[in-house]
């Protein structure tokens with residue numbers, strides 16, 4: 873027999889649909905939360921392409937950087 877008592881290391885973070893802007897360049901993964909955008913259409917800080925508004929399932933956190941890059 874073996875001891876199957878591995879500890880949980882990952883906390884379950886609830887995901888909520890969040891308004892975001894995503895880069896229009898298919899090869900670019902830049903996006904940002906809508907919270908950080910003002911009244912103008914933003915440009916991607918990675919490739920300077922236009923960004924489109926969308927929605928993304930994100931962890932319900934409040935302290936995030938303006939631009940998040942998911943590699």
Ligand SMILES: [Zn+2]
Pocket residue numbers: 895896897900901902916917918919920921
């Ligand atoms: Zn981009």
